[in-house]
């Protein structure tokens with residue numbers, strides 16, 4: 001399976017990192033080795049002193065598709081979830097300045113937290129409310145109604161470049177409020193009131 005991630009999909013997050021608003025979705029990949037095994041703690045990697053959490057709504061692809069039309073996109077997923085796109089912000093900054101790819105900052109081991117998935121029919125996907133708690137305090141509070149590109153548009157867009165396969169997961173971008181993690185932090189993701197994951201930072 002592969003993990004397809006979208007960057008800069010919420011206007012307020014673009015502002016907080018002083019990035020340019022993109023004309024089309026920013027896309028990058030994480031390999032399956034980036035998945036943090038369930039119940040494992042997240043270890044801050046030695047090559048970064050500024051790892052950020054980014055909570056994101058996830059979409060799990062249920063069948064093969066390529067050049068998917070936006071209006072048929074809902075047929076390609078039954079479940080949505082919540083996860084974290086851990087980002088070595090200092091490494092990413094260096095990559096950005098040099099115009100280099102982001103993989104070292106975004107695709108390292110353990111950088112993808114994939115929490116529980118839920119039946120998409122139980123929710124209004126246009127208005128999904130989700131939060132990240134750090135040590136029981138809300139640090140990110142997002143709603144899919146402020147996405148620049150909605151889930152179905154993202155599926156149409158990324159499937160032009162990559163054949164989507166059953167089990168692939170799309171990370172749909174993070175809202176504002178990203179920040180640094182420290183040793184002993186506990187991160188909890190909440191999707192419409194349901195706990196989707198808890199991760200300890202070591």
Ligand code: ZN
Pocket residue numbers: 005006007054056085171173174
């Ligand atoms: Zn992200």
